[in-house]
Amino acid sequence: MAKFNLNKMSGVVVENIGKKYLVGKSELVALKGISFEVTKGELFGIVGPDGAGKTSLFRVLTTLLLAETGRAWVDGLDTVKDYKEIRKRVGYMPGKFSLYQDLTVEENLDFFATIFNTSIEENYDLIKDIYQQIEPFKKRRAGKLSGGMKQKLALCCALIHKPTVLFLDEPTTGVDAVSRKEFWDMLQRLKQQGITILVSTPYMDEAALCDRVALMQNGRILAIDRPENINKSFAHPLWAVQSENMLGLHKTLKQWDAVASCYSFGEYYHIVMKNDDSSMDSIQNYLHDKEYQQILVKKIDANIEDCFMDLMNNANG
Amino acid sequence: MKQFIAFIKKEFFHIWRDKRTLFILLGMPITQIIIFGFALSNEVKNSKLAILDFSKDVASQQLIQKLSASKYFDATAQLKSFKDVEPVFRQGKVKIVVVIPQQFANDLQHTNQAQIQLICDGSDPNVASTLKNYATAVIMDFQKALGNQQKLPYRIEPEIRMMYNPELKGAYSFVPGVMALILMLTCAMMTSIAIVKEKEMGTMEIILVSPLKPFGVVVAKAVPYMLLSMVNVASILLLSVFVLDVPIRGSLLLLISEGLLFTITSLALGLLISSITDSQQVAMLVSLMGLFLPTTVFSGYMFPIENMPLPLQIISNIVPAKWFYFIVKTIMIKGLGFSYVWKETLILFGMTIVLFGISIKNFKTRLA
Amino acid sequence: MDNQKVIVVDELTKRFEDFIAVDRISFEVSKGEIFGFLGANGAGKTTAMRMLCGLSIPSSGKASVAGFDVFHQTEAIKKSIGYMSQKFSLYEDLTIKENIRFYGGIYGLSKTQIIDKTKYLVEHLHLQKHENSLVKSIPLGWKQKLAFSVAIVHDPAIVFLDEPTGGVDPIARREFWELIYDASERGITVFVTTHYMDEAEYCNRVSIMVDGKIEALDTPKQLKHRFESGSMDEVFLKLARKAVRGE
Known part of the structure; x- marks a missing residue:
């Protein structure tokens, strides 16, 4: 009974959800018994690469798939028993662009408004911000829109019936950095309206924009927390290293037996030493001896990607 | 209801904007009717006929006159002996040779039995058998004209391959056939493709996650194709009456109602196909192999079912087009009423109910 | 890196009716260089890349790829380049081995070369245990690494990579870039588009x-300096925000 009371306050509750598929003759386990909870009004991110199980999870929650194990509630409703009611309440934007390409922007929006028993006018204030950006093209067929505009139209269609919970499956995949930033700004504004938003993404940097994130890989949740807490949980001192000859430096660091891990991060390498007490000087001196020029070593805070790779290694090894 | 209408409206947009498909859908019955109609009648009109008359009596002269007077044959050559037969066939001009034995009139009058041999160019079996049939019919006609009530056994068996009408019009038999085929294709194939397309494009995902009832989705998808099919029925009937001179002898209302019933049967088949396939390509192949082929083969308008081995005859009973073909033929050509087709109508009706039942049961409210 | 130019582009333009997709672009790429080709969606990247691969004839301007003219020698260009994209790379319903053999075959490798290459690639990518698995059953990170290896199986002068790492996990993404560096060291020019701005730094x-x-066209360091930005991400945002055309 305690569980039930919890549901009432939660936007989404997932309890030990497991899902398998058959690929050819082999079995693919998409979700390996995952559990988490999303509070009402939260912007919750599910971050992980392709194949992590994000889409399967969203399909279970939007009542499109039945899980083999576990249970899940959306807006306090059981995803199996109350699927009809859930379908009235949630908004869903699938990973693939799923609007009618041969209908115009306006016709698409109008159609989705009607099948959800509402009209564009009724909830116009909710989509106004976003719709105004594509309104100049409302007579254009959806298939002829650019990636960024398609994504905005799809979001409008998912919002048109004022859902209580919004599921966005990889809305920013394949979208350029500028459009991605705009999209996240839109999500922040939607959050102000009190909508619970679950969004999945393969871009690690977007985790920082969520209230809380679940890092997912291979059907498991590696970590779940506020992004800053995940960053803080990184267990070892992390160093950023740079020199004139980056390619050579990479090989040197990889071969250096005092280094536990070394990953490239833009213009730096992020390294973790096997000995947590290693000093900046010791790293600098080592590289000096190897005759590197313009050596830069600094201690840094881990970001989500550092944490993700660390967690991946722990999970796999 | 508003949702339902919105869905139908959307479906019409899809159809209207895909001009090429729309053109094919509406143009197909017209071209089919015209091609079949004229190809079939040209084939038998004015075919070159050669005569090898050993009898040269009054009766044989009359028969020859009767043959050349018919619009199907053009008696072009009088042969002298059997040796001449092969050369005329080889030249390719003559398609059929009528051999009248000696004592033809004599046999006819005294023994009531006479023989006539028809030699056909079998290199094109379809043409040959059509010509054979026409010649047989003309000879039968001649026999009747002689006022002889007794049967004349011919060496050539008067095997009737198609249902012949007195004027020997091929169009009579294929109009109902084309109708069955076109309805099957527009309804079943197009509906299944339209539904599977939503799966393929991913729009089905959003539709499922909406308050729309699956049944509503399915029916809304079918309605435009049903209307399109009725347009096709109208154009087939108009072409038949005004271009091919095939009259509608029975009740038009009954004919259209039966057409509507068959349309719904086809839709149900289309729905069934869409529920077992996931791509447009597969839906199309299944429709072609599972509907088009049986419809052509088993409805009876191309190949006579009576001539098939028993197992195939039994199989033909589950092909809806067979029943529809019979119904249309009975109403349109024979001019008979509902009392003659109620059994077939009931069978079609039963099939529709079963097919609908299976496809609704199979319709997934989820993805997998 | 020697100074041999393998891609020379001069005022290259592509018009579609009244729309100018690519507007007089000029640049040169040296042998073995890793050349990042960035831009917002709809900026004209794909069109430009298609012209360089010999898939689309330019409206005006000049360009040569691997010494061949993009107007007249498109067949020769296709023989001397490799291509890989996020969307299409390998046949999902063929096994790893069958894919390598197939691509070796279409690029005209001899039977013994194909056998050697297959053995080498399978070992190099640590796929021994999976060489007979269908491609659709292996993780995306492996697929992309394999796809890249297959795209350079015939040692092309240039390899074009269209968003090769989209959706790949962070570790596999870095391993992928190690393959790019290897190829570059072997003298293969790498022409790559990406939405990951950290990759632009590489x-x-x-x-x-x-x-x-x-x-803008320069080394990442110079670009950051010129646009007074701390990262390529900032540089990109500063430039791409200027875009006026609605993608």
Whole structure:
């Protein structure tokens, strides 16, 4: 009974959800018994690469798939028993662009408004911000829109019936950095309206924009927390290293037996030493001896990607 | 209801904007009717006929006159002996040779039995058998004209391959056939493709996650194709009456109602196909192999079912087009009423109910 | 890196009716260089890349790829380049081995070369246990690494990579870039587009397209310096925000 009371306050509750598929003759386990909870009004991110199980999870929650194990509630409703009611309440934007390409922007929006028993006018204030950006093209067929505009139209269609919970499956995949930033700004504004938003993404940097994130890989949740807490949980001192000859430096660091891990991060390498007490000087001196020029070593805070790779290694090894 | 209408409206947009498909859908019955109609009648009109008359009596002269007077044959050559037969066939001009034995009139009058041999160019079996049939019919006609009530056994068996009408019009038999085929294709194939397309494009995902009832989705998808099919029925009937001179002898209302019933049967088949396939390509192949082929083969308008081995005859009973073909033929050509087709109508009706039942049961409210 | 130019582009333009997709772009790429080709969606990257691969004839301008003219020698170009994209790379319903053999075959490798290459690639990518698995059953990170290896199986002068790492996990993404460096060291020029801005830092030089034009082209270091930015991400945002055309 305690569980039930919890549901009432939660936007989404997932309890030990497991899902398998058959690929050819082999079995693919998409979700390996995952559990988490999303509070009402939260912007919750599910971050992980392709194949992590994000889409399967969203399909279970939007009542499109039945899980083999576990249970899940959306807006306090059981995803199996109350699927009809859930379908009235949630908004869903699938990973693939799923609007009618041969209908115009306006016709698409109008159609989705009607099948959800509402009209564009009724909830116009909710989509106004976003719709105004594509309104100049409302007579254009959806298939002829650019990636960024398609994504905005799809979001409008998912919002048109004022859902209580919004599921966005990889809305920013394949979208350029500028459009991605705009999209996240839109999500922040939607959050102000009190909508619970679950969004999945393969871009690690977007985790920082969520209230809380679940890092997912291979059907498991590696970590779940506020992004800053995940960053803080990184267990070892992390160093950023740079020199004139980056390619050579990479090989040197990889071969250096005092280094536990070394990953490239833009213009730096992020390294973790096997000995947590290693000093900046010791790293600098080592590289000096190897005759590197313009050596830069600094201690840094881990970001989500550092944490993700660390967690991946722990999970796999 | 508003949702339902919105869905139908959307479906019409899809159809209207895909001009090429729309053109094919509406143009197909017209071209089919015209091609079949004229190809079939040209084939038998004015075919070159050669005569090898050993009898040269009054009766044989009359028969020859009767043959050349018919619009199907053009008696072009009088042969002298059997040796001449092969050369005329080889030249390719003559398609059929009528051999009248000696004592033809004599046999006819005294023994009531006479023989006539028809030699056909079998290199094109379809043409040959059509010509054979026409010649047989003309000879039968001649026999009747002689006022002889007794049967004349011919060496050539008067095997009737198609249902012949007195004027020997091929169009009579294929109009109902084309109708069955076109309805099957527009309804079943197009509906299944339209539904599977939503799966393929991913729009089905959003539709499922909406308050729309699956049944509503399915029916809304079918309605435009049903209307399109009725347009096709109208154009087939108009072409038949005004271009091919095939009259509608029975009740038009009954004919259209039966057409509507068959349309719904086809839709149900289309729905069934869409529920077992996931791509447009597969839906199309299944429709072609599972509907088009049986419809052509088993409805009876191309190949006579009576001539098939028993197992195939039994199989033909589950092909809806067979029943529809019979119904249309009975109403349109024979001019008979509902009392003659109620059994077939009931069978079609039963099939529709079963097919609908299976496809609704199979319709997934989820993805997998 | 020697100074041999394998891609020379001069005022290259592509018009579609009244729309100028690529507007007089000019640049050169040296042998073995890793050249990042960035731009917002709709900036004209794909169109430009298609012209360089010999898939689309330019409207005006000049360009040569691997010494061949993009107007007249497109067949010769296709023989001397490799191509890989996020969307299409390998046949999902063939096994790893069958894919390598197939691509070796279409690039005209001899039977013994194909056998050697297959053995080498399977070992190099640590796929021994999976060589007979269908491609659709292996993780995306492996697929992309394999796809890249297959795209350079015939040692082309240039390999074009269209968003090769989209959706790949962070570790596999870095392993992928190690393959790119290997190829570059072997003298293969790498022409790559990406939406990950950290990957732009790994390129020798980066060009950023805005509205069909190349707005900036330099080493990542110089670009950051010039645009007073701390990262390539900032540089990109500063430039791409100027875009006026609605993608």
